Amino acid sequence: MVTGGAGFIGANLCRELTSRPSIGKVVALDDLSTGAAVNLAGTNAELVEGSILDRDLLDDVVAGADAVVHLAARPSVPRSLADPLASHEVNATGTMRVLEACRRRHTHLVAASSSSVYGSVSDLPKHEGLPTRPLSPYAASKVATESYVLAHQSAFGLPALVFRFFNVYGPLQPAGHAYAAVVPSFVDAALRGEPLTVFGDGHQTRDFTYVGTVVRVLADAVLRRVTYANPVNLAFGTRVSVLELAHHLAKTLELAIEIRHEAPRRGDVRDSQADDSALRSLFTGLAAVPLEQGLSETVRWFRSL
Numbered sequence: 001m002v003t004g005g006a007g008f009i010g011a012n013l014c015r016e017l018t019s020r021p022s023i024g025k026v027v028a029l030d031d032l033s034t035g036a037a038v039n040l041a042g043t044n045a046e047l048v049e050g051s052i053l054d055r056d057l058l059d060d061v062v063a064g065a066d067a068v069v070h071l072a073a074r075p076s077v078p079r080s081l082a083d084p085l086a087s088h089e090v091n092a093t094g095t096m097r098v099l100e101a102c103r104r105r106h107t108h109l110v111a112a113s114s115s116s117v118y119g120s121v122s123d124l125p126k127h128e129g130l131p132t133r134p135l136s137p138y139a140a141s142k143v144a145t146e147s148y149v150l151a152h153q154s155a156f157g158l159p160a161l162v163f164r165f166f167n168v169y170g171p172l173q174p175a176g177h178a179y180a181a182v183v184p185s186f187v188d189a190a191l192r193g194e195p196l197t198v199f200g201d202g203h204q205t206r207d208f209t210y211v212g213t214v215v216r217v218l219a220d221a222v223l224r225r226v227t228y229a230n231p232v233n234l235a236f237g238t239r240v241s242v243l244e245l246a247h248h249l250a251k252t253l254e255l256a257i258e259i260r261h262e263a264p265r266r267g268d269v270r271d272s273q274a275d276d277s278a279l280r281s282l283f284t285g286l287a288a289v290p291l292e293q294g295l296s297e298t299v300r301w302f303r304s305l
């Protein structure tokens, strides 16, 4: 069962899971607040429309599941600055509800945290032993997510694994709304011949991970029932500035692109780069899709819309 299964990462994961012969059935539980049923078209996943905050519904869906991947959340830093309590309710309280449903059945759980938990910690690369210093309500709610999951693991023996996603990008990630992530915003603007909006000087860095790589790791984690006592970074240590990203995109599209700078955004971290040693020790032989290839796939998807 995938919470948030109709969202960007969730629907890509449902597609990956339904392609694995050893997995019988995949259920996506999603309230469609930012996800969409159409994202699941062409997969054999079953969509259950509803909220993780609905205890009875959640219990019913978890009762039929061998494993749960918990991706449902109110994502995005700016969204959490606009409405901190709503982020808390879904990301922290919602996670507690998922945990309690899993605890009742001792169901293996894989949950999504975020690199934003490192916040103002400036050390690079970010390794999981660093402290967490959230810069936004979203980041704080993800600290709560991972703390609750790991506490259920140690207090109740719940088999669980928490990943810290960095900047995931790829097909199904939407553009054209106020909270859109940088890759889809850039691709969408470039294909429309509009300038790319860069917040701040553009030298802030991110560790971009192609969604196809992320969902392969998630599927392996589920199938092997991987557990771990600490959060695990799910990114590969490739550090790219926002301006470099724009140049990579210009090369992919073979277009000249124009950049428009706006004021830096509150709550955004300056630099990001994952230490991937814990990930590589748990998942041997991993090969990440390189940025150039991932951007080409993303552009191909945008052009198909």
Ligand code: NAD
Binding pocket: 003, 004, 005, 006, 007, 008, 009, 010, 029, 030, 031, 032, 033, 034, 035, 036, 050, 051, 052, 053, 070, 071, 072, 073, 074, 075, 076, 090, 094, 112, 113, 114, 115, 164, 165, 166, 167, 168, 169, 181
């Ligand atoms: P997304 O918005 O596409 O997916 C979230 C999904 O959760 C959506 O389909 C939404 O409708 C659903 N949802 C929200 N509230 C719900 C509720 N109460 N009950 C049921 N479903 C609900 O975002 P995404 O990028 O696919 O993010 C998936 C997860 O990964 C989130 O937990 C997010 O915080 C985390 N994450 C994503 C990134 C990234 O770069 N995309 C980075 C770090 C962490």
